[in-house]
Amino acid sequence: MTRSPTGDLDHLSESELSAKLETDLLPKHVAVIMDGNGRWAELRGLPRIAGHREGINSVREMITLCLELGIHALTIYAFSQENWNRPTQEISALMGLLEHYLSTERASLIEQGVRFRAVGRHELLPPSAQHWVRTTEKETAHLGKLVLTVALSYGGRAEIVDAVKAVVRDVQAGTIQTELIDEPTVQRHLSTYPLPDPDLLIRTSGEARISNFLLWQLAYTELCFTPTLWPDFRRREFLLALIEYQRRERRFGRVLSTVPS
Numbered sequence: 001m002t003r004s005p006t007g008d009l010d011h012l013s014e015s016e017l018s019a020k021l022e023t024d025l026l027p028k029h030v031a032v033i034m035d036g037n038g039r040w041a042e043l044r045g046l047p048r049i050a051g052h053r054e055g056i057n058s059v060r061e062m063i064t065l066c067l068e069l070g071i072h073a074l075t076i077y078a079f080s081q082e083n084w085n086r087p088t089q090e091i092s093a094l095m096g097l098l099e100h101y102l103s104t105e106r107a108s109l110i111e112q113g114v115r116f117r118a119v120g121r122h123e124l125l126p127p128s129a130q131h132w133v134r135t136t137e138k139e140t141a142h143l144g145k146l147v148l149t150v151a152l153s154y155g156g157r158a159e160i161v162d163a164v165k166a167v168v169r170d171v172q173a174g175t176i177q178t179e180l181i182d183e184p185t186v187q188r189h190l191s192t193y194p195l196p197d198p199d200l201l202i203r204t205s206g207e208a209r210i211s212n213f214l215l216w217q218l219a220y221t222e223l224c225f226t227p228t229l230w231p232d233f234r235r236r237e238f239l240l241a242l243i244e245y246q247r248r249e250r251r252f253g254r255v256l257s258t259v260p261s
Contacts, residue, residue, distance in 0.1 A: 036205030
């Protein structure tokens with residue numbers, strides 16, 4: 001388990017943390033498992049949906065900082081396939097919150113140059129939620145300063161199954177030969193294509209697992225687990241995660257010798 005260490009940075013201000021970032025070492029694509037909304041609310045004696053509402057402010061801050069730093073892609077895990085097993089009342093409240101966010105934030109996304117994309121099995125969403133997802137995707141399709149991908153009714157295994165089915169259809173249609181199927185072939189059929197794989201995954205709330213999120217794409221992603229609950233994950237916590245990422249040595253299976261030749 002790797003958790004973002006903060007001990008040697010606790011005394012630094014946000015501006016001092018920002019000064020430690022090296023532009024060339026920043027991730028191009030950050031993925032986030034936004035965990036801990038319900039616990040944040042319960043600790044305050046509030047209904048669970050209050051934590052999800054507060055978590056939207058964390059999303060806003062992530063978007064703002066990504067834009068400031070030139071991070072090209074942000075992918076967030078908003079609602080998993082397993083989340084359909086939650087109480088009906090909570091699901092209804094979450095879908096209402098999704099619709100409210102998309103209907104009220106579209107203008108801000110457009111103004112900031114943010115393209116909105118959704119991945120997952122959207123046919124399972126309520127019709128009104130599907131409408132706002134399609135509308136927001138359409139109205140921001142021409143933008144590209146930041147690509148905000150939201151995983152809704154999403155499961156990593158289901159995504160891979162869907163990709164395999166799509167490849168099989170291509171084989172049956174004669175557009176590809178079986179012996180030519182390779183990793184790039186599968187990647188082109190994933191819902192996140194043509195985005196590059198995430199460089200950094202952040203999971204909040206202290207849990208140290210990826211929970212069926214971007215199983216193919218996370219093969220060589222750096223993982224950062226923080227005990228901070230998502231509604232409390234703001235600019236400072238993101239800066240700490242980025243500094244931790246910069247401290248990593250990304251080898252992609254290679255051996256990087258430190259001994260001079």
